[in-house]
Amino acid sequence: MASQNLQPVPEALSPEEQERAAQLEAEGQAYFDRVMADDSRIEPKDWMPAAYRKTLLRQISQHAHSEIIGMQPEANWISRAPSLKRKAILMAKVQDEAGHGLYLYSAAETLGQSRDKMTDDLIAGKARYSSIFNYPALTWADMGAIGWLVDGAAICNQVPLCRASYGPYGRAMVRICKEESFHQRQGFEILLELSNGTPAQKQMAQDAVNRWYAPALMMFGPPDDDSPNSKQSMAWNIKRFSNDELRSRFVGMMVEQVRVLGLTLPDSEVRFNDETRKWEHGPLDWEEFKEVLAGRGPCNAQRLERRREAHDDGAWVREAAAAYAAKQARKHAEKEYAA
Amino acid sequence: MIPNDTPTSQVPSRPLDSQARPGNPAAVGPRPGTPVVGAPQESTTSVWPLWEVFVRSSRGLSHVHAGSLHAPDAAMALRNARDLYTRRNEGVSIWVVPADAIAASDPDAKGSFFESPQGKDYRHATYYTKSEGVKHL
Amino acid sequence: MTTPETHTAETTGHGDISVGVAGSGDSSASATRITPGNALRPEDIALEVRTGLVKPSEDVAEYALRLGDDALILAQRLGRWISRAPELEEDVALGNIALDQLGHARSFLTYAGGAWEKSEDDLAYFRREHEFRSAHLFEQPNGDFAVTIARQFVVSYYQFELYRRLTQSTDATLAAIAAKAVKEVDYHRDHSAQWILRLALGTKESRARMTHGLKLVWPYVGELFVDDELTTRLAGAGAAVEPSSLKADFDRLTGEVLAEAELEVPQTPVAPGGGRRGKHSEHLGYILAEMQVLAREHPGASW
Ligand SMILES: [Fe+2]
Ligand SMILES: [Fe+2]
Ligand SMILES: [Fe+2]
Numbered sequence: 001m002a003s004q005n006l007q008p009v010p011e012a013l014s015p016e017e018q019e020r021a022a023q024l025e026a027e028g029q030a031y032f033d034r035v036m037a038d039d040s041r042i043e044p045k046d047w048m049p050a051a052y053r054k055t056l057l058r059q060i061s062q063h064a065h066s067e068i069i070g071m072q073p074e075a076n077w078i079s080r081a082p083s084l085k086r087k088a089i090l091m092a093k094v095q096d097e098a099g100h101g102l103y104l105y106s107a108a109e110t111l112g113q114s115r116d117k118m119t120d121d122l123i124a125g126k127a128r129y130s131s132i133f134n135y136p137a138l139t140w141a142d143m144g145a146i147g148w149l150v151d152g153a154a155i156c157n158q159v160p161l162c163r164a165s166y167g168p169y170g171r172a173m174v175r176i177c178k179e180e181s182f183h184q185r186q187g188f189e190i191l192l193e194l195s196n197g198t199p200a201q202k203q204m205a206q207d208a209v210n211r212w213y214a215p216a217l218m219m220f221g222p223p224d225d226d227s228p229n230s231k232q233s234m235a236w237n238i239k240r241f242s243n244d245e246l247r248s249r250f251v252g253m254m255v256e257q258v259r260v261l262g263l264t265l266p267d268s269e270v271r272f273n274d275e276t277r278k279w280e281h282g283p284l285d286w287e288e289f290k291e292v293l294a295g296r297g298p299c300n301a302q303r304l305e306r307r308r309e310a311h312d313d314g315a316w317v318r319e320a321a322a323a324y325a326a327k328q329a330r331k332h333a334e335k336e337y338a339a
Numbered sequence: 340m341i342p343n344d345t346p347t348s349q350v351p352s353r354p355l356d357s358q359a360r361p362g363n364p365a366a367v368g369p370r371p372g373t374p375v376v377g378a379p380q381e382s383t384t385s386v387w388p389l390w391e392v393f394v395r396s397s398r399g400l401s402h403v404h405a406g407s408l409h410a411p412d413a414a415m416a417l418r419n420a421r422d423l424y425t426r427r428n429e430g431v432s433i434w435v436v437p438a439d440a441i442a443a444s445d446p447d448a449k450g451s452f453f454e455s456p457q458g459k460d461y462r463h464a465t466y467y468t469k470s471e472g473v474k475h476l
Numbered sequence: 477m478t479t480p481e482t483h484t485a486e487t488t489g490h491g492d493i494s495v496g497v498a499g500s501g502d503s504s505a506s507a508t509r510i511t512p513g514n515a516l517r518p519e520d521i522a523l524e525v526r527t528g529l530v531k532p533s534e535d536v537a538e539y540a541l542r543l544g545d546d547a548l549i550l551a552q553r554l555g556r557w558i559s560r561a562p563e564l565e566e567d568v569a570l571g572n573i574a575l576d577q578l579g580h581a582r583s584f585l586t587y588a589g590g591a592w593e594k595s596e597d598d599l600a601y602f603r604r605e606h607e608f609r610s611a612h613l614f615e616q617p618n619g620d621f622a623v624t625i626a627r628q629f630v631v632s633y634y635q636f637e638l639y640r641r642l643t644q645s646t647d648a649t650l651a652a653i654a655a656k657a658v659k660e661v662d663y664h665r666d667h668s669a670q671w672i673l674r675l676a677l678g679t680k681e682s683r684a685r686m687t688h689g690l691k692l693v694w695p696y697v698g699e700l701f702v703d704d705e706l707t708t709r710l711a712g713a714g715a716a717v718e719p720s721s722l723k724a725d726f727d728r729l730t731g732e733v734l735a736e737a738e739l740e741v742p743q744t745p746v747a748p749g750g751g752r753r754g755k756h757s758e759h760l761g762y763i764l765a766e767m768q769v770l771a772r773e774h775p776g777a778s779w
Contacts, residue, residue, distance in 0.1 A: 045446040068564070075559040079552060082771040082779045083597045084518075084582050087555070088575060094558050095571035099423055102564045106407035109389060115409065116386045140770055140779075175406065175508050179427075190779070197777055306559070314562025316685070317621045318385035320678025321411035327677065328412065387563065394507045405507035408565055414670060419565040422572050427510035 036237060041167040044110040052236055055229070056166050057111045059238060061118045064104035065129035068122075069303050071097045073137035074146060082140060089186050090143060096183065100176045107168040123308045131289060132215045134297030141194055141201075141208035147187015149209070149216035149254070155180050156250045157220065160240035169238070188257065195262045202262075209258070210266040217281060218289045220247040226286075245278075252279035389438040390416040392423075394430035402434050410435075516656045518582035518596065521649065525590035530649050535709055537591030538609075539716055540650065541599070542752055543638075544584030545610035548600060549760070550631060551578035552767055553618055562621055569667060573628065576660040583653045601771035605761050606754035612747060613696035615759045622682070622689035625671045630693055632664035633730050634700050637722040646714040669733045676737035687739065694742035699749025701726070706752075 013021065028047030035042055042048055074094045081087035105115040121127040132150055137143070158177055164170040194205035221227055221243040233239035241249075251270060258265050269282035291297065387409040393402035405424045410416035416435040424430065444452055460466040470476045524530045532540060554574035561567040585596040613631065618624045639661055642654035675686040701723040703711075710716035727741075734741055750756070771777075 043446065045443065047446070071559040071567075078555045078558065079766050080770045082601070082774070082777075084548075084578065084585075084600055086779055087551075088578050088582070091555055091558060091571060091575055091578065095426075095568055095575070098558070098564050098567040098571070099426075102408065102423065102568070103406055105564075106389075109407070114386065172406070178508055178510060193779055197779075198774065200774065201777055310560045310562075313560075313620070314566075315385050316679070316681050317562035317566075317675070318387060318411075320682030321415065321674045322385055322387060322678075323682075324674040324678040325412035396506055396509050400505040403505045403507040409563065410565065411674070415674075418667065418670065419569065422569040423565065424507070426568075426572070428513045429507060429510055 036165065036235070039163075039165075039237060041170065042165055043167045051232075052238075053111055055233060055236070056169065056238055057108055057113055059233070060104055060108040060111070060166075060169055061113065061121075062128050062130075064101045064108060064118065065122050065127055066133065067097050067101035067104060069129045069307065070133045070150075071101075072303055072306055073133060073135070073299075074143060076137050077140060077143050080140070081143075086143075086190070093147070093183055093186060096179050099179065103172040103175055104169075107166075107172040110168045119307075119311055123304060123311060125295065125304060128293065130219060131292040131297060132212075132219050134292050134299045134303060135211070135215055136299055138211075139204050139208060141191065141204040142212070144187050144190030144194060144205060145208035145212040147183055147185075148191055148257070149187075149212045150219065151180060151183040151187060152253070153216045153219040153250055155184055156246050156253075160246075161238075163237070163240060165237035188261070191261050191263065205261075206263050209261075209263050213254075213266050214284055217247055217251070218284055218286070220244075220250065222286060222289070248278045248280065251281045255279065387411045390420070390435045391438050391441065392416075392420040393434040393436070394420075394424055395432035396430055398431060402432065405429070407438065413437075516583070516652050518579065518586050521583055521586045521653070522595070524649070525586060530587070530590065532587055532591045532647070532649065534591055535706060535713075536647050536650065536715055537588040538706055539710055540584045540588035542609040542611075544581045544588055544596075544599070545608050545751075546581075546614045546631075546635075547577045547584065548581035549608075549610045549614040549763060550627075551575075551581055552763055553614070553616075553627075554624075556618060557624065570624075573664050573667065576657075576664065580653065580657045580660075583656075587649050587653065597771065601768045602775075605756060605764055608754065608756065608760060608764070609752055610756070610760070611696065611699045611751040612749050612757045613693060613700060615751070615757045615763065616693055616696060617759060619689065619692065620685060621671075622675055622685040623692055624689075625668055625675065626686070626689035626693045628664060629668035629672055629690075629730065629733070630697055630700075632661050632668055633726050634722065635661045636665050637725050637729075638717070638719075641717045641722070644714075645716060647716075650715065672733055672739070673737050676739050686737075690734075690739065691742045691744055694744045695747040696749065698746035699751065702749065702752075704752060 024047075029049065032042065032046070032048055032052075034040075035046075042052075071094050074090060074097075078087060078090050078094065081090050105118060108118060109115060118127065122129070137146065155177065158173055158180065161173040162170055162177055164173060191205050191209070194201040196202075221230075224230060224242045224244045227243055230239060230242055234242070252272070254265060255270060267282045269280070271280055272278075273280050292300070295301075388411075389407055390410055390413075391407055392405045394405040395402045405420075408416065408419050408423055410419045413435060417433060420433045420435050425433070456462070521530075551574045554570055554577065557570040558567055558574070561570055581600075582596050585599045589595055589599050613627065616623075616627055618627075636658065639654040639658035643651050643658060645651040645654065672686065675682040675689075677683070701719045703718045703720045707716055707718055711718045711721075731741060771779075
């Protein structure tokens with residue numbers, strides 16, 4: 001949709017025009033500030049600061065990429081799901097994630113970036129997505145751990161975003177959160193079933209929780225004192241709580257739930273701090289986080305290659321449908337003309 | 340529909356300022372704050388246009404905007420909308436509209452467009468207090 | 477407060493319009509209101525089987541096994557497209573079709589299992605290759621998108637004719653499963669027909685691929701319409717229909733779509749098939765190896 005940007009770049013402005021532009025800018029900023037102060041919503045055609053637009057676009061497209069890349073570790077197990085019921089659930093879940101990516105790409109498109117461009121950036125390795133999806137899903141229990149921990153963390157992140165200041169983003173999040181509600185539960189159920197199953201099954205469940213716990217905690221992003229952009233995003237209401245705040249809440253919920261599962265968290269330092277009234281956890285390996293984010297994770301290359309392959313293999317199909325639509329339109333127009 | 344040989348499927352066939360799709364930041368004229376304009380993207384004939392989807396959740400209700408999607412034409416847009424936006428019984432009827440066919444009011448004209456009705460209380464039943472307590476009125 | 481339904485003839489004035497609006501009108505319009513809906517689920521059939529409410533005859537069970545295996549193997553094939561489709565919208569569309577087929581498979585297998593005290597999972601995961609009853613068409617590899625569409629085209633037109641008739645089955649459970657399935661399969665017909673048109677009349681490349689795709693799947697069309705002793709017995713009893721009786725409608729309707737797409741009905745030699753007797757293509761072994769591996773690693777486990 002770069003074509004929307006066919007606007008001729010303005011020639012050098014006359015002094016009067018410059019003054020008018022500055023005035024509009026000031027009016028726009030004042031309106032924007034009022035919207036932020038009122039915790040109201042910015043809609044696509046509203047004036048917005050360039051940095052707000054840029055930050056939003058980055059946040060929404062990264063979120064969309066995460067949904068799409070995030071399909072892969074779970075899609076990997078659809079064919080081997082150990083019961084037909086689980087196969088149906090997993091298929092529906094992975095399908096939902098495609099929908100989520102799609103809703104989010106649409107929200108990003110309202111900011112003037114085409115899905116195709118975002119896809120191309122992703123495939124070219126120029127865009128980021130949640131680093132957790134660069135870990136492999138090795139056993140069936142990973143389907144449980146992903147649903148419980150990864151979707152769980154995602155929900156923690158996403159629920160506050162239903163009130164994001166950018167309208168299309170907030171609306172996409174509302175739909176996504178409604179659909180997500182079964183994702184975490186089905187994951188929990190998988191783990192519960194395994195935990196109550198044979199010793200081998202229980203072992204599989206514990207192993208999966210052990211592997212996904214830390215990466216899930218890191219999904220909330222770096223610690224607050226190492227998250228330079230957080231403050232601005234919170235001022236813009238496109239981030240509602242700090243990384244550490246959400247992480248702490250999440251840990252608290254997991255502590256409760258892991259007991260019901262009859263499993264343990266691989267973290268001996270989890271405790272409730274009576275003074276701060278917050279849950280605390282053991283140290284996380286942020287070096288590993290940065291490595292994976294920088295492309296040096298176990299599955300980065302594989303995930304991107306899979307996405308590239310699907311996109312490239314689909315090109316002839318997309319072309320065919322577009323060509324057919326064009327031909328039909330031409331036929332239709334000729335008929336109208338003849339009549 | 341959109342001819343195949345346009346640079347991208349989103350190229351409007353009319354002046355850019357009149358029929359912009361909602362959410363097109365650059366199409367309402369160069370305003371401060373809109374991103375700096377780049378060169379048009381490379382020709383990609385395989386890009387499907389954007390559609391807006393409206394879903395009626397049950398009989399008697401209006402169609403409500405549900406979201407967007409990409410599709411090569413109206414027939415496929417309807418089907419994609421069915422597959423995407425009604426997977427959980429959300430609807431009994433769907434409309435799809437090409438995103439660039441929607442004309443939207445100018446967000447900069449909020450005052451002149453939308454503030455006139457304010458203060459005209461006499462359009463509302465609550466303005467007429469003398470009839471309070473009178474039955475069926 | 478009055479609502480439109482409770483208005484009586486004597487009521488004068490307009491009543492309170494806002495109530496009607498708030499109660500049943502647009503203020504409750506929403507594009508994200510979700511409900512599970514009401515339909516026959518595999519779990520319902522399992523319950524009926526378990527409580528002895530229904531039990532298929534040996535013949536009906538064997539027949540349900542065929543239909544269930546067809547749908548199961550196809551779902552297994554289609555599931556692979558999720559995360560690999562030509563566009564995100566199509567990931568979702570193919571996912572829906574796969575889920576429909578998987579639902580039909582679970583219903584048919586659950587019902588079939590009632591004859592032998594076996595669950596859908598016993599049948600899906602613990603039978604060996606020669607015990608499956610799927611036709612070769614369903615086992616054919618996905619190939620490119622055109623091959624998948626060609627296979628889906630044949631399958632959905634065949635299944636539609638079959639389920640349409642099975643809704644009249646004297647076996648109430650078969651009829652109920654078919655009644656749910658026929659609407660879903662009707663949509664699959666539409667989906668595949670739309671794509672046949674677009675691929676056939678789109679670009680030169682897509683046309684070549686579509687033509688090739690049809691050529692690849694067409695040898696396996698014949699097997700779908702072969703009668704045997706089982707279908708003859710069941711048709712005689714009114715529980716099922718002779719596959720051969722579906723052929724004319726199938727030919728006519730697929731022919732119409734192909735004609736609109738300016739495609740020839742492929743004149744490929746017919747493969748002998750044999751799936752209904754447990755004689756399968758080379759592909760099935762791999763499908764089952766993948767599908768069954770985990771369940772078989774943990775026999776008796778619950779998931
Ligand atoms: Fe999601
Ligand atoms: Fe592309
Ligand atoms: Fe999810």
